[in-house]
Amino acid sequence: MTQLFTRKEIEERNRKDNAAIIIDNVVYDVTKFLEDHPGGAEVLLENAGKDASRCFRDVGHSDDAKLWRGEFKIGEVVKEEQREVICQDASASSGENELTLRGFLEVWFPPTAFAVIAILAYVYLL
Ligand code: HEM
Structure with missing residues (x-):
């Protein structure tokens, strides 16, 4: 069963030996991750005890x-204190694929259409 935390409970976990952050209503214990974080320990410690959703997304x-x-998830924020989800999950990125497909069509449709018209014109005119 998922452990539930109030935001007040997380606020206290703001030290190097006990650091937790909230991202999209999920609580992560980053104490053991501080030294391994590619972005550095400092930025995680600055956000320890807080909701770091915006920072996580903006990076x-x-x-x-x-x-x-x-790997660091330890639970979730209680229902009454949940906020809007702003960083999409890696597993829920189908929207990005859709964008990529659209981007692909946007790039290739004009030259392809031009080539087809040029071939038709060549066939009919010559
Ligand atoms: C458990 C949560 C987190 C994980 C697993 C994580 C993981 C990573 C990873 C793998 C990178 C390397 C770049 C990439 O692959 O995106 C990174 C970079 C970074 N992260 Fe995090 N991060 C976490 C939380 C945070 C939070 C909450 C903040 C801000 C408050 C933050 C700030 C940064 C910054 C500033 C960089 C460096 C970006 C750069 O060099 O351009 N991270 N993080």
Whole structure:
């Protein structure tokens, strides 16, 4: 069963030997991750005890980072104190694929259409 925490309980976990952060209503114990974090221990300690969703999102963490954070999950914020989810999950990134496909079509549709018209014009005119 998922352990539930109030935001007040997490606020107290703001030290090097007991550091927890909240990202998208999920609570992570990052005490053992401080030294391994590629972005450095300092930024995690500054956010320890707090909701770090915005910071995590603004850094533009990779999908690998989003998967990695799962290793440190210890629970979730109680229902009454949950906030809007702002960093998408690595596993829920189908929207990004859709964008990539659209981007692909946007790049390739004009030259392909031009080539088809040029071939048709060549066939009919000559
Ligand atoms: C458990 C949570 C976290 C994990 C697993 C994690 C993981 C990572 C990883 C793997 C990177 C390397 C770049 C990438 O792959 O995206 C990174 C960079 C970074 N992270 Fe985190 N991170 C976490 C939380 C945070 C939080 C809460 C903040 C901000 C408050 C933060 C700030 C940064 C910064 C500033 C960098 C350096 C970005 C750069 O050099 O361009 N991280 N993190």
